[in-house]
Amino acid sequence: xxxxxxVLKAAPNLPHGAIVAADAQRAxxxxxxxxxxxxxxxxLYLSVRYRPADNPALADFVTMGACAASVVxxxxxxxxxxxxxxxxxxxxxxxxxxxxxxxxxxxxxxxxQWIVVGIGLNLFDPSGGFPDDIxxxxxxxxxMTATAYAENGGDPDDLRTRLLAAMIDGxxxxxxxxxxxxxxxxxxxxxxxxxxxxTLTGAGEPIVGTVTGFDDFGHLKLQMPDGTSKLIRxxxxxxxxx
Numbered sequence: 001x002x003x004x005x006x007v008l009k010a011a012p013n014l015p016h017g018a019i020v021a022a023d024a025q026r027a028x029x030x031x032x033x034x035x036x037x038x039x040x041x042x043x044l045y046l047s048v049r050y051r052p053a054d055n056p057a058l059a060d061f062v063t064m065g066a067c068a069a070s071v072v073x074x075x076x077x078x079x080x081x082x083x084x085x086x087x088x089x090x091x092x093x094x095x096x097x098x099x100x101x102x103x104x105x106x107x108x109x110x111x112x113q114w115i116v117v118g119i120g121l122n123l124f125d126p127s128g129g130f131p132d133d134i135x136x137x138x139x140x141x142x143x144m145t146a147t148a149y150a151e152n153g154g155d156p157d158d159l160r161t162r163l164l165a166a167m168i169d170g171x172x173x174x175x176x177x178x179x180x181x182x183x184x185x186x187x188x189x190x191x192x193x194x195x196x197x198x199t200l201t202g203a204g205e206p207i208v209g210t211v212t213g214f215d216d217f218g219h220l221k222l223q224m225p226d227g228t229s230k231l232i233r234x235x236x237x238x239x240x241x242x
Contacts, residue, residue, distance in 0.1 A: 002036075004047035005118035006102060012105075012114060017175040018055035021046035021164055025120075037134060041146055041156075042126040044163055047118040048171045053111045055086060060178035063102045064218030066117045068186035069170030070098060074121070077163040080087055080141050083192035086211075086220050086237060090121075091192060095139025097122045119167070123160060193237075198222075202235040206235045 002019045022045045025038035030241075038045050046068075047177070067084050074090070075081050082090040082097060090098035092176050104115040122140040127147065130138040142149055146156040155230040188194070193211040200207040200222070209222035209230065 003118065004045050005101060005116050008047050008049045008116045009103065014049050016049070016051040017172055018049045019168055019171060020023060021167075023160070029083065037131060037138065038120060039126045041123045042120045042122065042140070044123055044160055044166070044167070045119070046167060046171075047116055048175070050110075050115040050117070050175055052113045052115065055175060055178070056110070057178050058175065059104075059115060061177075061183060061217045062115055062117060062174070063100060064180065064187050064214075065169065065174045065177060065183040066100050066102070066119060067218075068183040068190075069174050070100070070119055070121070071186060071190050073166035073170045074098075074141055077166040078123075078141050078159060082141075082190065084187055084190045086193055086214070087193065087234065092139055092141065092143070094137070096137055097139050097141050113194065117171075121163065121167075123163065124156065141203060180209075180216050180218075183215065184218065187218055188214055193220075196239055200232060200235040201225075201238075201239050207232070207235070 003025045004022055007020045008014065008018065016037045023043070024040035025045050050058055050062060067090065070090060071082050071084065079222060080090050080092060085091050088100040089096050098119065098121045100117065101118040105113055107113050122138065123140055124146040125140045126143055127145050129135060149156050162166050191214065194213055195211065197210050207222070210228070211220060213221045215221065215231065222230045222232055224230055
């Protein structure tokens with residue numbers, strides 16, 4: 001398939017909580033249209049549709065919630081504990097092992113609105129390695145190829161199935177959540193940014209500051225060089241040298 005997000009976007013009448021999953025994508029993508037490398041047999045790619053008419057509160061924290069639910073699922077299924085890099089990346093060490101893309105339709109009629117959350121999880125290293133342009137920053141949950149995992153006594157298909165089941169459970173629970181509180185707690189505990197100096201771009205001049213935390217909706221709390229505080233709702237973030 002092209003991407004799991006595209007499948008759900010092309011079927012707007014599917015119910016709240018509908019999930020589609022694949023073990024490969026031809027046109028996986030992340031934020032700002034960037035491609036997301038989605039080769040067969042190395043990852044798990046899935047998307048979920050939510051309807052604001054069924055849970056009006058969810059739109060305010062859905063991306064944060066999906067990040068938190070993914071961390072819990074990965075820990076449960078694979079025993080790995082990713083960190084969260086605001087706003088939508090999961091990391092193990094310096095390597096990105098998962099990305100989340102939230103898309104939606106705004107409409108004056110609530111019943112016509114929808115949200116699609118796509119999650120790409122690198123479960124194994126691809127057998128041919130990651131492409132040169134992302135090799136330095138891309139990683140996987142297991143840190144090895146599926147072949148190497150099997151040679152070490154693991155069952156790649158069983159691990160993928162367990163991860164899929166854990167993701168379905170987590171995303172289904174998220175669809176029913178009326179409060180962001182529990183997801184915000186997970187998000188804060190797994191953040192790799194609190195106390196770090198960062199530069200934010202995407203809205204005019206770059207913003208430089210130190211991350212002090214997150215509000216209950218996953219918005220970034222930033223302390224500016226002059227000591228004032230700013231709440232950041234979106235942007236591109238890079239860590240500043242220590």
